[in-house]
Amino acid sequence: MTPVVVLEHVQKTFGSHLAVSDLSLTIDRGESIAILGPNGAGKTTTIGMMLGLQKPSSGRVWLLGGNPSDPKRHIDIGVVLQNVSVPDRLTVKECLNLFRQFYPHPRPLEDLLAMAGLEDDARKMAQSLSGGKVRRLQFALAMTGNPDVLFLDEPTVGMDVGSKRKFWDALQTYVKEGKTLILTTHDLHEADAMTNRVVVMNHGAVIADGTPEAIKKEFAGRQVSFVPGNGIDLTPITQWPEVVDVHVAGRRTVVVTKDSDTTLRRLIEGHWDIRDIMVGGGGLEEAFVRLTQLKGDSI
Ligand SMILES: Nc1ncnc2c1ncn2[C@@H]1O[C@H](COP(=O)(O)OP(=O)(O)OP(=O)(O)O)[C@@H](O)[C@H]1O
Numbered sequence: 001m002t003p004v005v006v007l008e009h010v011q012k013t014f015g016s017h018l019a020v021s022d023l024s025l026t027i028d029r030g031e032s033i034a035i036l037g038p039n040g041a042g043k044t045t046t047i048g049m050m051l052g053l054q055k056p057s058s059g060r061v062w063l064l065g066g067n068p069s070d071p072k073r074h075i076d077i078g079v080v081l082q083n084v085s086v087p088d089r090l091t092v093k094e095c096l097n098l099f100r101q102f103y104p105h106p107r108p109l110e111d112l113l114a115m116a117g118l119e120d121d122a123r124k125m126a127q128s129l130s131g132g133k134v135r136r137l138q139f140a141l142a143m144t145g146n147p148d149v150l151f152l153d154e155p156t157v158g159m160d161v162g163s164k165r166k167f168w169d170a171l172q173t174y175v176k177e178g179k180t181l182i183l184t185t186h187d188l189h190e191a192d193a194m195t196n197r198v199v200v201m202n203h204g205a206v207i208a209d210g211t212p213e214a215i216k217k218e219f220a221g222r223q224v225s226f227v228p229g230n231g232i233d234l235t236p237i238t239q240w241p242e243v244v245d246v247h248v249a250g251r252r253t254v255v256v257t258k259d260s261d262t263t264l265r266r267l268i269e270g271h272w273d274i275r276d277i278m279v280g281g282g283g284l285e286e287a288f289v290r291l292t293q294l295k296g297d298s299i
Pocket residue numbers: 014017018019037038039040041042043044045046
């Protein structure tokens with residue numbers, strides 16, 4: 001099947017500044033992928049090139065097997081970009097109905113309003129909506145044509161907790177239909193919950209690419225901590241192959257490990273004189289911080 005997006009050795013410079021550096025990436029149908037990275041990592045520029053809004057300085061980009069600038073490629077695509085305004089002097093309902101006219105099989109108006117949680121705002125002027133609601137309207141507009149591929153650039157910026165939850169529910173339904181989701185976000189919980197692939201960028205290059213589970217396992221370093229008995233020698237623990245680090249925090253000893261199950265098993269089967277064992281950490285946030293520290297700078 002034709003991939004949704006292929007980038008081959010793509011580079012993008014702005015004057016002397018290298019925004020994207022030798023980026024190769026293939027995104028297949030049905031993938032839900034989060035592009036993460038600190039400010040200025042090159043995420044928006046990459047999305048712009050995928051959509052044909054920006055031309056690479058070198059390398060090649062295919063969108064649905066063709067030139068991303070070709071309007072034919074955009075029929076099955078929904079897009080929410082940053083800082084895009086909503087139509088002037090139209091109500092929410094009028095905006096949605098206007099967009100519905102562009103598509104042969106648009107989603108029903110009621111579905112779109114419900115998906116965006118804007119049922120009570122249908123008669124309000126689009127421009128009078130709060131920032132978070134404008135984002136939700138943009139999402140509904142992107143969903144009007146029932147797209148097979150959805151590009152979202154930081155979609156939940158400005159949304160309150162309740163709005164985010166509703167939005168994530170709508171995204172989950174979309175992903176479960178086997179459609180393709182490509183999003184950039186600074187919300188690592190969002191990336192973890194919504195996607196099955198995470199690409200981490202820094203300084204224009206990909207520094208990690210894998211499932212959220214694989215990235216967490218490799219970089220997050222789960223922690224097994226406990227209170228040791230008096231005078232026990234912890235040196236053997238530092239030599240276990242999965243253990244990354246052993247340090248003392250107050251009265252607890254903290255073992256940073258790539259595989260907390262194995263570490264825990266060794267501790268229990270070895271009848272170590274320890275008590276109050278706790279397992280924690282290991283989130284995408286820890287992985288992201290460690291990755292950007294290892295391979296670049298901080299967030
Ligand atoms: N039109 C432009 N002209 C000059 N430099 C640009 C332009 N667009 C982006 N850049 C630079 O390219 C780099 C990558 O920017 P980009 O917006 O892609 O990063 P990002 O990862 O999306 O950042 P953020 O998380 O802040 O949105 C940055 O250093 C930015 O200043």
